[in-house]
Amino acid sequence: MKKNLFWALGLCAVSVVSAQEQNVPEPLDSVYIQTKSKVARKNLGKVVSVIDAKTLERRPGASVATLINEVSGIEINGSGSNAGQNLGYFVRGGRNRQVVIVIDGVQVTDPSQIANDYDLRLLSAGQVERIEIIKGASSVLYGSGAATAVISIETKKAVDKAFAGQFETSLGTNRPADGDKYGLKELISSARLGGTSSGFSYQGSIQHQYTDGLSAIAAPEGEDAYDADTYNRYNLNLDLGYKFSDAVRLSRFVAQDHFDAEFDDFGYTDADNKSITDQFRTGGNFRWDFKKGNLVINDSHIWVDREIESSFPTKYESQTSAVDAYANYKFLPGLNALLGVNATFSNFSAFAIPFGGTDFEKTVDAEQAKFDIIDPYLNINYVSDFGLDVSAGARLNNHSNYGSQVVYNINPSYGFDFGDNLLKVLGSYSTAYITPSLFQLYDPFYGNEDLQPEENTTIEGGLVYSRGSKTRISAVYFTRSEDQYVDFVTLDPELFIYQYQNIDDTFEASGVEVEVFQKLGKRFDFTANYTNTQADERFALRVPEHKVNASFNYLIDDRSTVGLQYQFVSDRDDSFFNPETFLSETVVLDSYNTLDFRIDRRFGPAFKMYLAVTNLLDEEYQELYRYQTRGRNFRLGLRIDI
Numbered sequence: 319m320k321k322n323l324f325w326a327l328g329l330c331a332v333s334v335v336s337a338q339e340q341n342v343p344e345p346l347d348s349v350y351i352q353t354k355s356k357v358a359r360k361n362l363g364k365v366v367s368v369i370d371a372k373t374l375e376r377r378p379g380a381s382v383a384t385l386i387n388e389v390s391g392i393e394i395n396g397s398g399s400n401a402g403q404n405l406g407y408f409v410r411g412g413r414n415r416q417v418v419i420v421i422d423g424v425q426v427t428d429p430s431q432i433a434n435d436y437d438l439r440l441l442s443a444g445q446v447e448r449i450e451i452i453k454g455a456s457s458v459l460y461g462s463g464a465a466t467a468v469i470s471i472e473t474k475k476a477v478d479k480a481f482a483g484q485f486e487t488s489l490g491t492n493r494p495a496d497g498d499k500y501g502l503k504e505l506i507s508s509a510r511l512g513g514t515s516s517g518f519s520y521q522g523s524i525q526h527q528y529t530d531g532l533s534a535i536a537a538p539e540g541e542d543a544y545d546a547d548t549y550n551r552y553n554l555n556l557d558l559g560y561k562f563s564d565a566v567r568l569s570r571f572v573a574q575d576h577f578d579a580e581f582d583d584f585g586y587t588d589a590d591n592k593s594i595t596d597q598f599r600t601g602g603n604f605r606w607d608f609k610k611g612n613l614v615i616n617d618s619h620i621w622v623d624r625e626i627e628s629s630f631p632t633k634y635e636s637q638t639s640a641v642d643a644y645a646n647y648k649f650l651p652g653l654n655a656l657l658g659v660n661a662t663f664s665n666f667s668a669f670a671i672p673f674g675g676t677d678f679e680k681t682v683d684a685e686q687a688k689f690d691i692i693d694p695y696l697n698i699n700y701v702s703d704f705g706l707d708v709s710a711g712a713r714l715n716n717h718s719n720y721g722s723q724v725v726y727n728i729n730p731s732y733g734f735d736f737g738d739n740l741l742k743v744l745g746s747y748s749t750a751y752i753t754p755s756l757f758q759l760y761d762p763f764y765g766n767e768d769l770q771p772e773e774n775t776t777i778e779g780g781l782v783y784s785r786g787s788k789t790r791i792s793a794v795y796f797t798r799s800e801d802q803y804v805d806f807v808t809l810d811p812e813l814f815i816y817q818y819q820n821i822d823d824t825f826e827a828s829g830v831e832v833e834v835f836q837k838l839g840k841r842f843d844f845t846a847n848y849t850n851t852q853a854d855e856r857f858a859l860r861v862p863e864h865k866v867n868a869s870f871n872y873l874i875d876d877r878s879t880v881g882l883q884y885q886f887v888s889d890r891d892d893s894f895f896n897p898e899t900f901l902s903e904t905v906v907l908d909s910y911n912t913l914d915f916r917i918d919r920r921f922g923p924a925f926k927m928y929l930a931v932t933n934l935l936d937e938e939y940q941e942l943y944r945y946q947t948r949g950r951n952f953r954l955g956l957r958i959d960i
Contacts, residue, residue, distance in 0.1 A: 351452050368450050380443060398912070401579070425642075465750035494949045551575075552576055557569060574599075600618075610649075611647040618639070620636075635666060635667045656697045662692075668682035691716065712725070792833045860907075865887050911935070914933065926956070
C-alpha cells in the first residue's frame with residue numbers, strides 16, 4: 319500500500335510540474351558546459367542540469383554521488399548503500415566508461431580502473447561549488463568516453479575579501495532499515511580558510527568523513543547481522559592564484575585525497591577486506607580575456623595508488639596528465655567560434671601475489687600499458703536575434719593505439735517569444751568515440767589487445783517552456799545506438815576463462831526525460847523530474863525503467879528553511895554469481911520510495927544549525943542484490959562562518 323501510494327503521488331507530481339531543484343531557471347543565468355563559454359540558458363539547444371551552491375547548501379551531508387543521482391536520466395547505483403560501496407554510473411542505458419567527469423575544466427580518470435572512470439568517492443561535497451551536467455554524446459568538446467553524459471564539477475575558490483573561513487561538522491546515525499539502534503556512527507567535518515588581497519588569492523581546506531555501523535553485505539534472513547564495514551576519507555587542498563590584470567589570471571592547486579573502505583566477499587559472506595586509494599592531484603588554469611574572446615589553458619596531473627586487501631590481494635599505480643587549451647573568438651554579433659586542442663597521457667601498472675607466494679610481483683608494466691590521445695576540435699555557436707540558435711562542431715581523435723577518428727555534432731534550436739513566455743524547440747545529432755581502457759587491453763587475465771573502440775550515436779528532440787524566473791518545463795526524447803560494444807565474455811565456464819571482446823550487434827536505448835521548476839510566491843518552490851529509460855536487454859541490469867525525483871522547499875522566515883526530497887525507483891533486474899552452480903543468475907529488485915526531511919536555522923551572520931532525516935519512512939530496499947542500504951537516519955550539524 320505504501321509503495322502504491324507514493325507511486326501515485328510521484329505521478330501526480332510529474333503531471334503538475336516535473337523537473338529538479340538543480341534546474342532552477344533564471345533568465346539571465348548561464349551555463350558553461352555545452353560550449354565552454356558562458357551562455358544564457360535561453361540560448362542553449364540542450365537541457366543542462368545545474369546543482370548550484372544554493373542546492374548544495376540545502377542538502378547538508380549528502381554525497382556528490384547522491385546529489386547527481388537526483389538528476390533526470392541518471393542512476394548512480396550504490397549511492398544509497400554503505401558509504402564505501404563501488405559506484406555504477408548508469409546514464410541513458412550506458413555504463414561508467416561512457417560518462418566523462420570533469421573537475422575545474424579538465425577530464426579526470428583513473429587508468430587502472432576497468433572503465434577508466436573517476437571514482438566519485440574520492441570527492442567531498444564540501445569541496446564543490448557547482449555541478450553542471452549535460453546528457454547525450456558530447457565527444458566534440460570532451461573527447462573519448464563522453465557518450466551518455468558529461469559531469470562538470472567546479473570546486474570552491476577563494477572569497478573576494480582579505481580573509482574568510484568556514485568550519486562545519488555534523489554527527490549522524492548510519493543504520494539499515496531493519497536495524498534497531500540509532501548510535502552515532504558518522505562524522506563529517508570540514509574547514510576552509512582563504513582570501514584575496516592585491517590580486518593574490520589563496521585557499522586551504524580539509525575535509526574528513528568517517529562512517530561505521532553498516533555492513534556492505536546484508537546477512538541472510540534469520541542470521542545475526544554481519545560486522546559493520548567502515549569508510550574513512552580525507553581531502554587536503556591548497557589553491558593559489560594571481561590576477562595580473564582584469565584580463566589575465568593564473569591559478570595553481572595541489573590536492574591529496576585518500577579513502578579506505580572495508581567490504582565483504584563477493585560470495586555474500588562476511589569478510590575483513592579493504593580497498594585503499596590514495597590520489598595526488600595538481601594542475602591549474604590560465605585565462606586571458608581579450609576584446610572579442612578569450613584564451614583558456616587548463617591542466618591536471620593525477621597519480622593514483624590503489625590496493626585491494628582480500629583473498630586475492632592486488633595493487634595498482636596509475637598516472638594521467640591532461641591539458642585542454644582553447645580559444646573563443648566572436649567573429650560577428652551572435653557568431654562565436656571555439657578552437658581547441660586536448661592532450662591526455664595515461665599509463666598504469668598492476669601487482670599481484672602469485673599462487674603460493676608471499677610478495678607482490680608486477681603483472682602489468684606501465685611501459686606497455688599506456689596510450690596518448692591528442693585531439694584538435696572546433697565548435698561554432700550561433701545565436702540569432704530572431705530565435706534560431708545553432709551549435710555545431712567536430713573533433714579529430716588521434717589515439718596512439720587506434721589512429722584517427724572523427725566525431726561531430728549539430729544542435730539547432732528555435733525559440734518562440736510570447737511576452738514573458740518562451741517556447742523552445744530543440745534537436746541534436748551527435749556521435750561519440752569510446753576507446754577501450756588500459757585495463758581491458760592489458761590485464762593479464764582478461765585483457766585483449768585486439769579490442770576496437772566503441773562507436774555511439776545519439777539523437778535528441780524536445781521542448782522547453784519558461785515563463786520569467788518562476789516556471790521552467792522541459793521534455794526531451796532521446797534514442798542512442800552503440801556499435802563495437804566491449805563486453806566481458808565467458809569463453810569457457812568450466813575452466814573459468816573470460817575475456818573482454820567487441821560484440822558485433824548494434825545495441826539501442828531510448829527514453830524520455832521531463833523536468834520542471836515552479837516557484838510559488840516568495841517562499842515556496844517545487845521541483846521534480848521523471849525519467850523513462852528503455853535500455854537494451856543486455857544493458858538493463860540495475861537500470862530502472864521509471865524514476866521520479868521531487869523536491870519541496872519552504873522559506874519559513876529570513877533565517878529558516880524546511881524541505882522534503884522524494885525519490886521513486888521502479889523494479890530493476892540484477893544478476894549475481896551463484897557460488898554453488900558457478901553461473902550468473904538474474905533476480906528482480908523491488909521498486910522503492912525514499913523521503914528525506916531537513917530544516918535549518920541561521921543564528922546571526924556566523925552560525926547555522928541543521929537537522930536532516932534521510933529515508934524518513936524507513937523504507938527497506940536494495941540497490942544491488944544482497945547489499946545493504948541505509949534506513950531512517952538522523953544528522954545534526956553546525957556551520958560557522960568567519
